[in-house]
Amino acid sequence: MPFFMNNKKPVLRLQNIAPQKKYMDISKIKAVVFDCDGVMFDTAAANKKYYDEVLAIFDKPGLTEDQFVNVHMMTVTEAIEYLFPEMDDLSTVYDCLKTIGYHKFIKYMTMEKGLKELLITLNDSGYIRGIGTNRTNTMEKVLKDFDLESYFEVVVTAATVKKPKPDPEQLLLIMEKFNLKPDEILFVGDSDYDRQAAFNAKVWFAAFKNSELKADFNVESMDEIAGILQIN
Numbered sequence: 001m002p003f004f005m006n007n008k009k010p011v012l013r014l015q016n017i018a019p020q021k022k023y024m025d026i027s028k029i030k031a032v033v034f035d036c037d038g039v040m041f042d043t044a045a046a047n048k049k050y051y052d053e054v055l056a057i058f059d060k061p062g063l064t065e066d067q068f069v070n071v072h073m074m075t076v077t078e079a080i081e082y083l084f085p086e087m088d089d090l091s092t093v094y095d096c097l098k099t100i101g102y103h104k105f106i107k108y109m110t111m112e113k114g115l116k117e118l119l120i121t122l123n124d125s126g127y128i129r130g131i132g133t134n135r136t137n138t139m140e141k142v143l144k145d146f147d148l149e150s151y152f153e154v155v156v157t158a159a160t161v162k163k164p165k166p167d168p169e170q171l172l173l174i175m176e177k178f179n180l181k182p183d184e185i186l187f188v189g190d191s192d193y194d195r196q197a198a199f200n201a202k203v204w205f206a207a208f209k210n211s212e213l214k215a216d217f218n219v220e221s222m223d224e225i226a227g228i229l230q231i232n
Contacts, residue, residue, distance in 0.1 A: 025183075035194050037072060048062075057096055118226055132189075171185065187205050195207065
C-alpha cells in the first residue's frame with residue numbers, strides 16, 4: 001500500500017506554535033491518526049450511561065460534569081481509581097465491570113459525520129490511517145459494529161502499550177511500525193491528554209471540536225481535516 005502522495009502541495013504557515021514547527025509542509029504527511037472518543041465518535045451518552053450504572057451499583061451519585069470531562073480522557077483503570085478514591089481495594093468494582101461490560105453501551109455511540117468518507121479519501125490518496133485511543137478491550141467491537149474494521153492500517157489502544165495517553169507511546173509505536181518521522185504524522189484528538197501525547201511525540205496536532213485546546217490546527221469537522229491535507 002502506498003504510504004504517501006507524490007503530488008506537490010503548499011506549505012502552511014501556522015500560528016501560535018513553537019518556532020521549530022512554524023511551517024508545515026503538508027506534502028510530508030504520510031499518516032493521519034485519530035483518537036476514538038470525541039473524534040471518531042460522540043461517546044458522551046454511552047460513557048455516561050456506563051459509569052452512571054457502575055456508580056449506582058455502589059450507591060454513588062451519577063457523574064458530575066467535572067467527573068465526566070475527566071473520565072472521558074482516562075483509561076477505564078484510571079477512571080475507576082478516580083471515581084472511587086475512598087476504596088483501597090477496587091477488586092469488587094472491577095468484578096462489577098466484568099459483569100456489566102461495555103459492549104451493550106456501544107449502541108449509544110454516534111459516528112462522526114463524514115468519518116467514513118474521509119477515511120476512504122485518505123486511503124485513495126495513499127495515507128496510512130491509524131487510531132490511538134485510551135480504550136482497551138472495546139475498540140475491536142466498536143470497529144466491527146460500525147463496519148470500520150477495514151478502514152485502518154493500525155489500531156493502538158491502552159492495552160497495546162505500557163503507558164497510555166498522555167504518554168506519547170501510542171504515537172511512537174505507530175512511528176516505529178511504519179518508519180515515520182514526527183512531521184509525517186497528523187494526530188487528531190479532542191482532549192488535553194491527546195495534546196500532551198502529540199506534543200511529546202513532536203507530531204502535528206489537530207484539536208477536534210475543542211477550540212480552547214492549543215493545537216497546530218483547530219477543526220470542527222472531518223471536511224476541515226481533508227482541507228488541511230488539500231484532499232477535499
